[in-house]
Amino acid sequence: MEPIQRFLAAIPPFDRLPEAALIETASALDVIYAETGQRLAVPGDTPELVWLPMKGQVEEIRDEEAIRVFGPEEPFGALGLLRGSYRSTFRVAEELVAYTLPAERFHALCREHPAFQAHFHDDLATKLESLMARERQQDLSAVMLARIDQAYLHPPVWVDPEATAQEAAQSMEAEGSAGALVGRPADGAEPGLVTVSSLYRAVVARGLPATTPVGELARHGLVALPRDASLFDAMLAMTRHGISRVAVREEAPDGTICGFLEQSSLMSYYANHSHLVVTEIRRAASVADLARASTRLLDMVASLSARGVRTRHIQRLVSALDRQLFARLFELVVPEALAGDCCLVLLGSEGRGEQILKTDQDNLLLLRPGTDRAAAERAADALGAGMERMGYPPCPGGYMTTNPRWRLTPAELAERIGEAGRHPEGPALMDLAVLLDGTPAAGDPELWEQVRSGALARLDNHPSLLSTFARPALDFQTPLGPFSHLRTGAGATGDALDVKKGGIFPVVHGARSLALEARREVTGTLERLRGAVADGILNEETVRELTEALDFLTGLRLRAMLAERKAGRPPEGLIRPAELSRLERDLLKDAFQAVKGFKRLLAHHFHLNLVT
Numbered sequence: 001m002e003p004i005q006r007f008l009a010a011i012p013p014f015d016r017l018p019e020a021a022l023i024e025t026a027s028a029l030d031v032i033y034a035e036t037g038q039r040l041a042v043p044g045d046t047p048e049l050v051w052l053p054m055k056g057q058v059e060e061i062r063d064e065e066a067i068r069v070f071g072p073e074e075p076f077g078a079l080g081l082l083r084g085s086y087r088s089t090f091r092v093a094e095e096l097v098a099y100t101l102p103a104e105r106f107h108a109l110c111r112e113h114p115a116f117q118a119h120f121h122d123d124l125a126t127k128l129e130s131l132m133a134r135e136r137q138q139d140l141s142a143v144m145l146a147r148i149d150q151a152y153l154h155p156p157v158w159v160d161p162e163a164t165a166q167e168a169a170q171s172m173e174a175e176g177s178a179g180a181l182v183g184r185p186a187d188g189a190e191p192g193l194v195t196v197s198s199l200y201r202a203v204v205a206r207g208l209p210a211t212t213p214v215g216e217l218a219r220h221g222l223v224a225l226p227r228d229a230s231l232f233d234a235m236l237a238m239t240r241h242g243i244s245r246v247a248v249r250e251e252a253p254d255g256t257i258c259g260f261l262e263q264s265s266l267m268s269y270y271a272n273h274s275h276l277v278v279t280e281i282r283r284a285a286s287v288a289d290l291a292r293a294s295t296r297l298l299d300m301v302a303s304l305s306a307r308g309v310r311t312r313h314i315q316r317l318v319s320a321l322d323r324q325l326f327a328r329l330f331e332l333v334v335p336e337a338l339a340g341d342c343c344l345v346l347l348g349s350e351g352r353g354e355q356i357l358k359t360d361q362d363n364l365l366l367l368r369p370g371t372d373r374a375a376a377e378r379a380a381d382a383l384g385a386g387m388e389r390m391g392y393p394p395c396p397g398g399y400m401t402t403n404p405r406w407r408l409t410p411a412e413l414a415e416r417i418g419e420a421g422r423h424p425e426g427p428a429l430m431d432l433a434v435l436l437d438g439t440p441a442a443g444d445p446e447l448w449e450q451v452r453s454g455a456l457a458r459l460d461n462h463p464s465l466l467s468t469f470a471r472p473a474l475d476f477q478t479p480l481g482p483f484s485h486l487r488t489g490a491g492a493t494g495d496a497l498d499v500k501k502g503g504i505f506p507v508v509h510g511a512r513s514l515a516l517e518a519r520r521e522v523t524g525t526l527e528r529l530r531g532a533v534a535d536g537i538l539n540e541e542t543v544r545e546l547t548e549a550l551d552f553l554t555g556l557r558l559r560a561m562l563a564e565r566k567a568g569r570p571p572e573g574l575i576r577p578a579e580l581s582r583l584e585r586d587l588l589k590d591a592f593q594a595v596k597g598f599k600r601l602l603a604h605h606f607h608l609n610l611v612t
Contacts, residue, residue, distance in 0.1 A: 004099070012581075016115055017113060029099040031097070034095070034096040041077065041090045042089045045086055047080035047103060049100045051100055056097060057093040059091050060076065068484045148233075154178075154262055159171050159181070160182075160214075165210050165211070165217060179195040192218025223243060226250075228251055242282060244263040286332065287390070294325060305555070305558055310551060312550075312551050315355070315356055327441055335379065341444070342368065342379070345363060346440075348434055354525060360393050360395040361393070362434070365401040366447040377407065414450075416435070417432060417435060418458040421458060429469055436515070436523070438523070452521055456521075466513065466606055471606075472505075473510040473599060474608055476502055491572070491576075497574065499575050508525050508550075511525045514529075518531060526550075548594075
């Protein structure tokens with residue numbers, strides 16, 4: 001029996017069964033032989049077995065087309081048992097020797113081991129969630145899923161607005177708290193906040209009397225989260241706002257403040273030291289200081305990835321930190337007299353909030369009309385040099401502040417966007433695609449809003465633009481051949497595939513095209529896909545599968561790039577299927593199938609078969 005158990009233990013999802021279940025399952029197996037051409041099952045048959053091939057190949061045929069081939073150690077027939085019927089025909093393509101698992105035992109495994117059943121769902125999101133759940137079995141990943149109220153919450157300390165600064169400090173001292181709410185709970189008004197450090201600055205640094213009413217010293221605009229939010233959301237809020245605590249509210253409909261989550265409590269769960277990156281950025285007195293913080297950021301990404309954290313969570317965190325990094329660089333190198341008359345705008349993946357590792361500079365500098373162009377050029381050069389020192393090399397396409405073409409007024413940029421509508425071809429379309437992802441990072445954001453609010457309206461009179469703009473989503477072939485075979489050919493040795501071109505870009509640009517059609521101003525790919533649901537173009541299931549596929553493909557690429565950096569090689573992000581587990585290869589095929597389905601939808605929606 002031991003060889004059979006070893007056989008089962010090497011095949012997902014049998015590999016996640018406990019030993020007792022493996023032994024019982026092995027004893028229930030039978031062995032069959034089938035000749036080439038034999039049909040094992042057809043639509044309408046009553047499902048009775050799961051097949052586990054040891055030798056040979058079986059084709060799955062639907063609508064007279066072979067959609068997949070199963071080889072050794074690739075189970076099939078389980079979906080028929082779960083649904084109660086077959087949708088496909090299973091035909092032997094090469095003489096088959098296989099174990100068979102009876103329906104009764106299969107259903108028992110599904111009842112007793114939910115993770116086992118989850119593997120067989122034909123829905124990509126469910127299978128990816130199963131994989132991620134296995135990879136998240138480490139301390140940091142547990143934090144990502146933990147609720148705020150699982151951490152220690154400091155009870156709220158309330159002080160009357162008319163209390164003195166000294167009385168407020170004494171109240172905090174008595175309660176062992178570093179902060180207090182300023183207000184009257186019964187009033188129902190939003191309270192202010194004072195902290196030990198803010199009182200110290202007011203009384204000691206600024207010389208205000210200790211008798212100053214604390215209501216005059218309170219900071220308003222409290223950052224608060226519900227107690228059932230995740231610790232990750234709390235960390236992200238602290239990062240975005242540059243604060244060391246968030247207020248915690250009771251769940252609706254009450255909504256009263258029940259305590260504070262301090263950064264120290266959060267960090268007792270966390271191990272990635274993102275707060276150190278924030279602190280280094282805020283305290284940076286030079287570009288060299290920012291470069292050190294940028295290096296720490298890369299280390300943090302590697303740590304998060306190694307612990308199985310979802311890629312989209314990493315992207316959100318890195319995006320928040322990156323924008324603080326660029327904003328601090330702007331403060332350091334742009335003269336104060338110029339800072340209010342310009343706006344640094346992030347483009348591409350940085351603008352979408354989907355950057356993880358440093359690639360190249362993707363940005364522009366908007367200038368208020370009448371701004372001193374010579375001063376702007378000096379500031380732009382300093383920004384470019386600073387970014388390069390932080391690890392962001394010059395952009396090969398020239399999308400950066402050091403390029404005079406991308407130092408312009410809102411009116412000039414709006415004209416650039418309008419040019420894409422009048423002449424939808426080559427460089428103009430590339431400009432439009434990059435600009436649609438723009439997000440202000442520093443300076444006066446109103447300059448960017450002037451462009452955003454009016455420029456897209458200029459495209460309304462150019463209906464042919466949409467089809468031409470969407471066309472590049474189909475330019476790269478998805479590396480998935482007949483029978484769901486993974487097509488390699490990339491890389492120096494030809495044994496790799498490019499998930500960015502074949503999988504990530506079609507989804508990103510397709511979502512961008514749908515957002516342009518609807519004139520939606522959101523920049524994130526997932527937000528754009530959800531917008532297409534609201535427009536009736538996509539359904540929830542499709543967006544869920546595309547979301548999970550994008551997350552999986554991006555995660556594979558990130559892992560490959562981190563490995564290349566560690567080995568001292570330039571990061572290409574190519575994937576070598578031979579280095580993946582069997583489950584990862586299956587998920588890669590499913591992810592590419594989701595991408596191919598989305599590309600078919602885009603081709604139909606934008607009539608791309610008519611675009612040459």
